[in-house]
Amino acid sequence: MPSERLFSVTNRWSRLSVGITAALVVLTALGGFVLLPYAQSDLKLAGLWDAICSAAGIPKQPSNSRVIQPGFKISDVIMTSAMLANPTxxxxxxxxxxxxxxxxxxxxxxxxxxxxxxxxxxxxxxxxxxxxxxxxxxxxxxxxxxxxxxxxxxxxxxxxxxxxxxxxxxxxxxxxxxxxxxxxxxxxxxxxxxxxxxxxxxxxxxxxxxxxxxxxxxxxxxxxxxxxxxxxxxxxxxxxxxxxxxxxxxxxxxxxxxxxxxxxxxxxxxx
The missing domain is CATH 1.10.760.10 (Cytochrome c-like domain)
Structure with missing residues (x-):
């Protein structure tokens, strides 16, 4: 029986399997976090980091993006539990x-x-x-x-x-x-x-x-x-x-x- 350990840096099969796994992880990450977001024609991205954030479910809005306001008036009253508590x-x-x-x-x-x-x-x-x-x-x-x-x-x-x-x-x-x-x-x-x-x-x-x-x-x-x-x-x-x-x-x-x-x-x- 061979005396060489299975999981060892000197074992070429161990190095090969680790290398292939790492390459798959990197390719999968690139495909999922970079290539797929850029493939969406209706998604406007400000850069690589914005694409990664978008793929992770946390879209990063560009600093110059326009804030979308509702088409109707909303209540701007700030309520507190002590409001108007002691009228004269x-x-x-x-x-x-x-x-x-x-x-x-x-x-x-x-x-x-x-x-x-x-x-x-x-x-x-x-x-x-x-x-x-x-x-x-x-x-x-x-x-x-x-x-x-x-x-x-x-x-x-x-x-x-x-x-x-x-x-x-x-x-x-x-x-x-x-x-x-x-x-x-x-x-x-x-x-x-x-x-x-x-x-x-x-x-x-x-x-x-x-x-x-x-x-x-x-x-x-x-x-x-x-x-x-x-x-x-x-x-x-x-x-x-x-x-x-x-x-x-x-x-x-x-x-x-x-x-x-x-x-x-x-x-x-x-x-």
Missing amino acids: SESIGRGATLAQQCAICHGPTGISRADSPNLAGQYPAAIYKQLKDFKSGARTNAVMSPFAPHLTDQDMIDLAAYYHYLPRLPAYHPAQKLPAPRIVVNGAPMRGIAPCGSCHGSLDNKAGSPWLEGQSAVYMKAQLRAFADGTRRNDISQQMRNIARAMTDEEIGQAAEYYASQPPDQYQAQP
Whole structure:
């Protein structure tokens, strides 16, 4: 039997096999990371490194590339959990005066009879964000779009403070308290749908998200469908659009009817 070791630098077969393997690795890398990217006629590459990044799934944009902007206005409101948390009594008083213009749709006590949102006791950050988006055009509505541009930033703060100060009263569309459907309690993780309460909780919520108990089922269905078809798109990071698109029409109806049947927490802010 030969005494020469199989895996040794002196073994010509070992050197040959290692050399062939290394050559195949280099050729494969060149083909996959360089030749194939350059073979794509519709892919514009700035150089060799850009081709390698593209093949690896991390395209490197050229420094002089033009940033593609969406063809519609997006919300530019930055939300924080402490936003508008401590309004003054003067701000609430100014908001009460301004709110007289809102009573025809949102009710004199912030409770609507017209399937508009109930605003009494609503989180101030949620009201402020929507007013800002109506003013900027990130959200559109036949009534609010002409109204909001005349509001100053202080007007919006005052309105948010006033409506947040009002007590949450029972809605004008009472229904028997319905059991919570699965889409509300558990969401649908396999479809990327989080439980509604993870953002819209009554005791705690994601900054800018409204509480929903006692809101009009007609209004909530309309908003979910608008998110789903893209006619409403002022949600930050598209979270509501992604969720609504994944919901069935039956689930949208169940969620809306459930929240409409729930009495709001008896809550009143303090100035």
